[in-house]
Amino acid sequence: MEKNNSNGTVTFYPNNYENSEEDVHSLSTKGRLLSYNNQLKDSLHNGLKFTELLDELIETTDSQNLLRAAMELTLFQLDTAYLVFPQQYSQSDYYLIFLNRLLQLHQNEQVILQSSDRNDELYHEFPGINQNGYFTFRIDNTEEGGAYYTEKNTGEILFYLNFQRRILHFNSRAITNLLVVDYSKTYNYETVKKFEMYLMALGEYFKKDYGFDVDFNIMDPSNSTFYQFGNSGIPQAALDKLFIQAARENFMLVTGLHNEAILKLDNGVEVTIYDKSIEDSSATLNKWGLVVTDDDHKISWFDLLFQYDFIRTWYLDNLSSLEIQSNPLYF
Known part of the structure; x- marks a missing residue:
């Protein structure tokens, strides 16, 4: 049992302590402790759910499970008011990891997933282009599930991806500025074409595996493309x-x-x-x-x-x- 002293503190007494007055503070304190403990349990369960999704993203060989895990992770709130994880990957990192895993499933992992200690983030690097291509995702804060695949040094947005809307649309202006104008000054057509083929492969996989609406824009080779x-x-x-x-x-x-x-x-x-x-x-x-x-x-x-x-x-x-x-x- 417990008793509230004149100074406002709560004193705990043994269970057999006899007191004729019901101590409401004892009940409220116990309730707070139970609530706190339950919130911790919920937070820990939330963390375990997160690890299960991350395992799925890293290990699964099923394309549908891969997309499901990525969709949940990009929206997952790991921290709670009772438990904070100081070391975390960002939402944009999960988009990058997903792309690499999708390419792995098709045995076509052309792009390298790197980690930047300086910027504390993951990024894509393409062989042959290397330092001239630092690719990350920028989250679309206006549309849930959306993100822009961006070359960080120039700010050029190559495509927009939205898991919820199931779309992948390429940006002709960025492709022109980055690949046709900038990269053509340094690299030959074969090198730039390999990077373009990587972008095309991504679009084809989204279209084939998930039924996404894909707009290849100026890269579309179909005779029917206007x-x-x-x-x-x-x-x-x-x-x-x-x-x-x-x-x-x-x-x-x-x-x-x-x-x-x-x-x-x-x-x-x-x-x-x-x-x-x-x-x-x-x-x-x-x-x-x-x-x-x-x-x-x-x-x-x-x-x-x-x-x-x-x-x-x-x-x-x-x-x-x-x-x-x-x-x-x-x-």
Whole structure:
């Protein structure tokens, strides 16, 4: 038993101590102790649940279990008011770990998961690019389950990934700035192409394994891909320049039956620039863009920007009217 002294402290007495007054302080103190103990137990169970999820993320060979563990870990609140773990991985780290594990399951782990003691974080490094590529995830604080795959030195966001919405969308502006402009100054096409193939592989795995909506943007090699310009107006000035620049390289820009501009390149590759809105009688706005076609469905707009110097120069010099549009909801 316990008794409240005049100074406000609570005194504990043996159970056989006789006191005619019911000591409410004894009851409240016991309740607080029990509550505290239960909260500790709950916190410890929460920690054990976390370790089970982390085991799953690290060890599982099932792609569905892998995604489930990653989704839970990126939203998991490990600390409680009663138990704090001073050493933890961040939410963004779990996205990186997930990508590596997904690549492992497909026996295609091209990117290296590194740990930075200086920044106290995990990051991706790609062989061949090394110090010029420090890739992390930046959490989207407006959409649950979303994060941006970012090259930290430049701030370029290569793609947006959202587990809850099941989408992966690539950013044409960042891919152009980082891979086409920056990396082309230092690395040859083969090296940059390997990195692009890594990004493509990620998209294919998300699409195949999980049914994600994947927008490959300028990297999509399908002949049916329409690369829409961000500017809806007719790029007449840019087309006039392309006619001149192509002619200098012994290529002809010709006009098709529906006033589309057709550039015929080597090995049966064609670039067609036209207003897609003409295919929709209800359209009220122009929708200018381009299509790349080849016999094997292997050539994308990204490839042409590397394979033809005059195309790269023309595109970069006229981005105000030609820049390929990315999803405006995320970029």
